[in-house]
Amino acid sequence: DQQVKQNSPSLSVQEGRISILNCDYTNSMFDYFLWYKKYPAEGPTFLISISSIKDKNEDGRFTVFLNKSAKHLSLHIVPSQPGDSAVYFCAASGEGGSEKLVFGKGTKLTVNP
Amino acid sequence: GAVVSQHPSRVICKSGTSVKIECRSLDFQATTMFWYRQFPKQSLMLMATSNEGSKATYEQGVEKDKFLINHASLTLSTLTVTSAHPEDSSFYICSARRGSWHYGYTFGSGTRLTVV
Numbered sequence: 171d172q173q174v175k176q177n178s179p180s181l182s183v184q185e186g187r188i189s190i191l192n193c194d195y196t197n198s199m200f201d202y203f204l205w206y207k208k209y210p211a212e213g214p215t216f217l218i219s220i221s222s223i224k225d226k227n228e229d230g231r232f233t234v235f236l237n238k239s240a241k242h243l244s245l246h247i248v249p250s251q252p253g254d255s256a257v258y259f260c261a262a263s264g265e266g267g268s269e270k271l272v273f274g275k276g277t278k279l280t281v282n283p
Numbered sequence: 284g285a286v287v288s289q290h291p292s293r294v295i296c297k298s299g300t301s302v303k304i305e306c307r308s309l310d311f312q313a314t315t316m317f318w319y320r321q322f323p324k325q326s327l328m329l330m331a332t333s334n335e336g337s338k339a340t341y342e343q344g345v346e347k348d349k350f351l352i353n354h355a356s357l358t359l360s361t362l363t364v365t366s367a368h369p370e371d372s373s374f375y376i377c378s379a380r381r382g383s384w385h386y387g388y389t390f391g392s393g394t395r396l397t398v399v
Contacts, residue, residue, distance in 0.1 A: 179324075204388070213289065213376045213390035214327070259327065269315060269380060271388060273326040 173197045174262050176274035184282055189247040191277050193260030196241065201264035204271070205234060205245045208257045218245070222264075250281045285311050285381040289391025296367055296398055304362045304394045306377030312357035313379035317388070318350075321374045330375075333360040367398040 175194045183189045191205075201222040206214035220227040220234045220243070227234050233246045247254055260274040286309040296302050306316055314335045319327040331352050332340040339352035349371075351363040364371055376393040 174326075206390075211292075211374070211393065211395060213287075213378070213393045215390070216388060270317070270329055270332065271327075271378075272329075275324075275326045 172275075173200075174260055174272050174274040176258075176260055176277050178277050179275070180278040180280070182280045182282060183250050185252055186249045189245075189250045189254065189279055189281065191245040191247075191258050191260075191279065193243050193245075193274055194241055195243075195262050197262070197272075198241065199264070200262040200272075202262070203234070203236060203243050204261045204263070205232075206259045206261060206273075207254075208259060208276070214259055217258075247279075250279075252281045252283050255279055255281050285379075285389040287377065287379050287389045287391045289377055289394060291394060292392060293395045294397070296396070298368055298398055299366055301363055301365045302367055302396060304364075304375055304377075304396075306360045306362070306379070306391050308358045308379045308381070308389075311379075311381045313360075313381070314357060316354060316360040316377055316379045318352060318360075318362050319376045319378065321376065321393075327376060330362075333377075335360075364396065367396070369398045372396055372398045 204219040205217045208214040218229050218232045218234050236243045257276040257278045259276045261271040263271050288307045290305050316333040318330045321327045330345045333352045333354040335354045341347045354360040378388045378390040380388045
């Protein structure tokens, strides 16, 4: 039973355009959501997070939107750069106060010059 | 920023031997660290939660006698894969949380284990 789903295994965009990565979750008890970027053979790097009491969080080129009623969140990258090419993981936490992260399977983003 | 150092980055071992992986928080103390495993093109799966000074908490389906976790200090957790077999070959990653939720979790660089 996959509680965090990233239904698009890959996404390709042109440099300068917007990248939108989507994530759905099934557990309404999650109260904290995070996005990570990962290069092959490396550990994930924290990008941005959002708590369930907010619907938007912005940090530079990265914005995360949360729609609790739809159990959906998205990561927007504007403008996209070739260096953004990586696998992006959505993660959720907080069920019952737990610190455990539940990860999606990731979306491979390719930004073409 | 918070740094988590993980060693070794890559290890090849013979079937039946044991391998130890270290995870250190370099500039902060971590009472809790987490160990994940990632199969190719799959998500990161939490194996266990490592608690300083007490026993680790293992996720369902993870053999605690096979994957020994020790959290001897506030900056060091180790994962020992005992009697390794080829099916244990995977990418193992540790993480630690520093401070509040806003810092997120800091991950180590991962260890690629290959059992031959």
